[in-house]
Amino acid sequence: MSRKIIQTDQAPAAIGPYSQAVRVGDTVYLSGQIPLDPATGDLVDGDIAAQARRAFDNLKAVCEAAGGSLGHIARLGLYVTDLGDFASVNAVMAEYFQTPYPARSTIEVSGLPKGAAFEVDAVMVVS
Template structure:
């Protein structure tokens, strides 16, 4: 069984995909960028501010599926500059306690809307 999960608090998809898909008890959340759906603005301040906005967007989608960050088992982080790794890691880590998920972090040449960070996740209920 597959169910589309959508939160109006998170950015709408900019292509042929959904914010998240719930398959059984596993939620697959599409990559989120630092876009504030409430204001309609891209957050382009410090890398910490951008990362916090990405994490807020992930939280909105997780909540729509009845989950939270404790449900997350895997994250993928895509960053434009590996020199930002420490700052992104600090902001990202503040959303998880000792029960942090598995993850990878990859430097990429370019991200949608030329943002500096994009994060996707997988969660289980």
């Protein structure tokens, strides 16, 4: 089965040797999105909610470039540098997703690229 590389200028360019997303058949594997402004490549200012919103906006842009939407996401991976931000991240996620929610994990990590406090990756299924 062939792979199709997904790229959009509406989300930050990859900051390493990876693609924003790869589509294989009906499955799209979305790389991690941190809260970078796609226009400047800089980390957004603000608290964890502002960072989560920017990262979800970036993820949404890549989903759309792949022919889907956030509603097509089957699995999310959330990464935070402080698990104390769990409730704030949940509140922001509720702004972007409706039931039925995707499967999800939330993992506290010691650090993220560019000093971000939040990162999200996903697997999306589209037909």
